[in-house]
Amino acid sequence: MSRELFRAAIFHTPRNPFRESNALEVWSDGGLLVEGSRIAAIGNFTDLDRAHPGADVRDCRGGFLLPGFVDTHIHYPQLRVIGALGQSLLDWLANSALPEEVRMSEAPYASQIAREFLHALAAHGTTTALVFGAHFDSAMEILFDQALASGLTIASGLIVSDRMLRPELYVTPEGAYQQSSRLIRRYHGNGALRYAVTPRFALSTSEPMLEVCQTLMQEHSGLLFQTHINENKDEIAQVQRLFPWAEDYLAVYQKFGLLGERSILAHNVWASDGALCRLASYGASVSHCPCSNAALGSGLFSMRRHVAAGVRVSLGTDVGGGTGFGMLKEGLQAYLLQRLSPDCYPLTPAHLLYLATRAGAQALAMDEAGDLSPGRFADFVYLRPPQGSVLESVCANADSAERVLSSLFTLAGAESVAETWARGKQVYRQ
Numbered sequence: 001m002s003r004e005l006f007r008a009a010i011f012h013t014p015r016n017p018f019r020e021s022n023a024l025e026v027w028s029d030g031g032l033l034v035e036g037s038r039i040a041a042i043g044n045f046t047d048l049d050r051a052h053p054g055a056d057v058r059d060c061r062g063g064f065l066l067p068g069f070v071d072t073h074i075h076y077p078q079l080r081v082i083g084a085l086g087q088s089l090l091d092w093l094a095n096s097a098l099p100e101e102v103r104m105s106e107a108p109y110a111s112q113i114a115r116e117f118l119h120a121l122a123a124h125g126t127t128t129a130l131v132f133g134a135h136f137d138s139a140m141e142i143l144f145d146q147a148l149a150s151g152l153t154i155a156s157g158l159i160v161s162d163r164m165l166r167p168e169l170y171v172t173p174e175g176a177y178q179q180s181s182r183l184i185r186r187y188h189g190n191g192a193l194r195y196a197v198t199p200r201f202a203l204s205t206s207e208p209m210l211e212v213c214q215t216l217m218q219e220h221s222g223l224l225f226q227t228h229i230n231e232n233k234d235e236i237a238q239v240q241r242l243f244p245w246a247e248d249y250l251a252v253y254q255k256f257g258l259l260g261e262r263s264i265l266a267h268n269v270w271a272s273d274g275a276l277c278r279l280a281s282y283g284a285s286v287s288h289c290p291c292s293n294a295a296l297g298s299g300l301f302s303m304r305r306h307v308a309a310g311v312r313v314s315l316g317t318d319v320g321g322g323t324g325f326g327m328l329k330e331g332l333q334a335y336l337l338q339r340l341s342p343d344c345y346p347l348t349p350a351h352l353l354y355l356a357t358r359a360g361a362q363a364l365a366m367d368e369a370g371d372l373s374p375g376r377f378a379d380f381v382y383l384r385p386p387q388g389s390v391l392e393s394v395c396a397n398a399d400s401a402e403r404v405l406s407s408l409f410t411l412a413g414a415e416s417v418a419e420t421w422a423r424g425k426q427v428y429r430q
Contacts, residue, residue, distance in 0.1 A: 005052060006032040007045045008060035008382065011405055012067050014371040016066040016319035018307050022169040024350035026401040032065055034378040042372050063384035064395075067371050068127025069327035070360025072286035073266040073316025075132040076143055076156065077101045077110075079117050081320040089232035089296050092321065093165075100320075101135060102168045109141035110318065114146045121152060123427035124325040125381030125417045128361065128369055130226055130264055130287070130316075131156035133198055135169040137179040144187045151427040153379070155364060156222050158183055160212065161204035164238075173208040177215065184220050192423065194364075196224035196264075202229075202239045204253040208313070210256040217258065224262045225362065227253065230275075231267035232298050250275040259284045262365050266316060267292075268306075269299040276309035283341060285312035285363040288355070290333040292318035303338055303345035307351065314360040327356045331409045349405035377426040383408060383416045391416060 010030030017023035031048035033041040033055060041048055049057065085094035104110045118405060121129055133140050133156040140158050143386055147154035160171060160176040171179065180197065188195035197213050199205040205213075230236060230249050239249050246252045246375025250271075253259055261283035268286045271279075279286070288301050306313050315330050316322075323329070331352035338345050349353075368377050385392035391411040398404045408416075420428035 001036045002076070003040070003052065003055040004034045004058055005045075005055040005407070006034065006058045006060055006065060006382075008063050008065045009401075009404070010042065010065045010372065011353060011401070012372040013350055013358050014373050016358075017348065017350040017354050023354060024402070024405075028401065029061075030065065032372060032380065034424050035364060037377055039372055039374055039376050039378050041100050041374055060382055060384070064404070065372070066125070066381050066383060068369070068379035068381055068420065068422060069125050069355040069356050070314065070370060071121070071129040071317050071327060072264055072285075072314040072360045072363050073127055073132070073289055074319045074325075075209075076117050076140070077104045077113060077134050078320030079113055079120065082322070082324060084320070085295060087296065088234070089321070090234055090297060092296055096253055097320065098166050098169065102166060104134040104139040105136045105168070107138055107142065107149045110134065110136070110142045111146070114143045118146055118150045118152060119353075120325045122150065122420045124327065124414050125380040125383070125420050126325065126327060127381070127420060127422040127427070128153040128364065128366065129155070130196060130224065130364060132226065133157050133159055135159045135161065135171065137183060140183055144183070144193055148191050148193060151425050153191070153192040153369065153422065155196045157196040157198040157226070159198050159200050160209055161200045162206050162209050164204045165200070170196070173206070173212045176209060177212045178210075180216055184216070184223070188220065188223065194222070194224060195220070196226045199227050201228040201235070202243065202249065203235060210252070210258070213258060214256040224264065225258050225260070226264045226266070229268050230270045232296070233270060248272060248275050250278060254278065264363050266318065267298065269293055269301050271305075273305065273309070273404070276305060276311055280310040283312075285314060285429040287316035287363070288313050288315060289316045289318035289322055289330075290337050291323040291330055292321035294333065294337065295323055296321050300337055300341045302341065302343055303334075304343045307345060312357065312359065312363060314363045315328060315355045326413050328409050328412050331356050335409070349402050349409065352409050353405060378421055380421050381417060382419040383412055384418040385412070385416055423427060
């Protein structure tokens with residue numbers, strides 16, 4: 001088995017900074033020993049080099065090693081509608097997102113989108129993603145097949161909806177069950193692939209469709225569940241009209257047994273204290289999408305109330321309602337919006353790194369990813385500031401490791417992603 005020792009400054013958060021003060025670990029001259037698909041050791045480079053004299057050394061000084069980013073909410077069919085600004089959620093869906101999603105019924109088009117989508121993830125340092133899929137099983141087969149070849153860890157699923165959208169996107173509950181079951185049997189647990197049961201949102205799913213989702217979760221072990229919740233006030237009002245028996249939006253999913261430790265709900269901007277307590281009691285997590293929340297004018301996310309209630313939170317880019325694939329940018333936006341929030345939760349660089357990496361892995365029940373501890377998969381990104389850039393100057397003159405990390409979140413983008421590694425294999429090189 002090959003052994004490679006990477007030398008660079010290293011940052012990771014093996015512990016939760018929302019609960020512990022010493023969550024961030026840093027080595028200014030660090031070593032990361034990779035054996036096969038796993039991390040074998042991490043620490044001071046000189047110590048590791050002495051302890052493992054046979055390892056091939058990769059000198060990455062001048063750059064930084066971080067865990068691969070984990071995006072817990074992103075839409076595969078929406079890559080080409082990024083930047084459709086000036087609309088709120090429901091108008092944006094009708095005018096921009098859904099017409100594009102109809103095109104995914106065409107196999108050549110879906111194949112091209114899948115290639116661009118997976119490349120963009122790797123090019124931005126994302127090694128794991130929970131992906132909102134397509135409404136067509138043929139497009140899902142294309143995504144899963146290409147994801148399997150990409151080396152990335154991808155969890156996704158057929159979007160099931162039977163109302164309140166364009167009719168071309170509908171599937172019957174019987175069809176949803178049959179198509180989803182077939183995809184689960186073929187792809188769930190195949191390599192680095194996992195399946196996520198995916199009703200678009202309560203607005204577009206009838207009660208019989210939600211029963212299908214419940215049945216799928218009961219019939220297959222280890223599945224994830226993903227959907228949207230409490231993103232936009234107009235959306236919430238329509239859900240209340242469609243489900244008059246429900247106490248609130250969350251109660252719809254609750255009735256059908258769709259809440260648990262493998263449930264990830266995107267947005268949750270407008271949640272009551274009672275709903276937050278129930279979310280926490282089920283162990284479900286929320287994917288916070290700050291760029292999308294701002295771009296669509298959905299509202300300010302209360303990090304403080306989620307943390308106080310004990311709700312787990314990770315980050316999602318929400319392409320294409322969001323503004324791009326960059327998780328560093330998403331972390332920066334989370335920081336900026338918290339600064340403006342009436343109940344501001346002051347986020348540190350450690351919080352941002354945790355939200356973009358380990359928190360996402362925990363939300364996806366992936367204990368083997370999210371930080372660089374020995375035994376984890378060797379998922380990491382090598383960031384290197386472009387020569388002559390402002391980022392290079394800032395990092396070279398920073399007076400602390402935390403200052404370097406905050407500068408990476410502030411200034412680094414895809415241009416600074418030199419390499420991305422997933423399970424010990426290089427999946428992207430600039």
